[in-house]
Amino acid sequence: MTATLTAPLSPYRFFHVSVERTCLVGPSTVRVTFSGADLAHCASLGLDQSLSLFLPRPGQDAPVVPLEEGEGWWPAWRALDEDVRAVMRSYTLRALRRDPDEIDIDFVLHGDLGPATRWAARAVPGQRAVVLGPRVADNAAVRFRLPRDADSVLIWADGTALPAAEAILGTLPAGLAADVWLDVPHTADRRPLQTPADARITWLVGDDAPGARPGERALEAARTTARRGTRPYVWLAGEADAVKAMRRLFVRERGVDKGRVTFVGYWRRGSSEEELRARRAEKVSNA
Ligand SMILES: Cc1cc2nc3c(=O)[nH]c(=O)nc-3n(C[C@H](O)[C@H](O)[C@H](O)COP(=O)(O)OP(=O)(O)OC[C@H]3O[C@@H](n4cnc5c(N)ncnc54)[C@H](O)[C@@H]3O)c2cc1C
Structure with a gap:
């Protein structure tokens, strides 16, 4: 080939x-x-x-x-x-x-x-x-798009989106307020993250809360975190239902303009990627 x-x-x-x-x-x-x-x-x-x-x-x-x-x-x-x-x-x-x-x-x-x-x-x-x-650096498969006027960033990622969150954090403008919640299975999955931003990083370790659903504790943490800035940008990625719940929190409860929330389901509990792709294709053909 x-x-x-x-x-x-x-x-x-x-x-x-x-x-x-x-x-x-x-x-x-x-x-x-x-x-x-x-x-x-x-x-x-x-x-x-x-x-x-x-x-x-x-x-x-x-x-x-x-x-x-x-x-x-x-x-x-x-x-x-x-x-x-x-x-x-x-x-x-x-x-x-x-x-x-x-x-x-x-x-x-x-x-x-x-x-x-x-x-x-x-x-x-x-x-x-x-x-x-x-082959072209700026393309549609880069979803993180920080608005020019953003004065704070809110990030939630599980382990599958940690590589992306880590890369994003490394490029944030110096001093930008960033609140970050990261779900990982084990304490040893935590790692030092480099960022020029003024970041508050919260690691949520699965072993500390057996039985908790993906994103459940991040939801609580985000709900009670004091907001910094008035023009936030939100990036959410990880298990699809958790992403949905986090988006709802930011848009409905915390009043963030939905146009300033980027959210991507990276996987869904109980479904393989093929099954997700097939379901999406079916929805498109039925629309
Ligand atoms: C834009 C994008 C970027 C991504 N980047 C990464 C990345 O950098 N690193 C990474 O690891 N993943 C990443 N993912 C997620 C990855 O594509 C999925 O986890 C994928 O399902 C893994 O394929 P698989 O063949 O191992 O499992 P599949 O055959 O797709 O699924 C088999 C079973 O495993 C379950 N499953 C899938 N992923 C997980 C998980 N993480 N934890 C628990 N159960 C799971 C499914 O629900 C299903 O029941 C990304 C996804 C997207 C859409």
């Missing part, structure tokens, strides 16, 4: 990559570093830049993505047998480096439940993957 898609005006393209190395960045997260000559063409603003990652099925040495179909790859991929076509999942481009060209993706290890987490837990150097990612 050597074809490369570069639609003339598309801000995205496919990149052939292979695993360079892996390391644990906490008990719940493995960082996989990918390399590949194609990555010379990758460009990113950072922040919450997301990408689609294609992984091989068990027994395959490379993911099956019909790149030879050019712009028609998507229907062609969907038409393939589910046991053959590559596993396709959304991830955050945690870092892009030069000399050598490398990218990092931080995978939450959420048990043996899904093919992507299973793959990441066992990844070894040399394994092949395909990325559909940015």
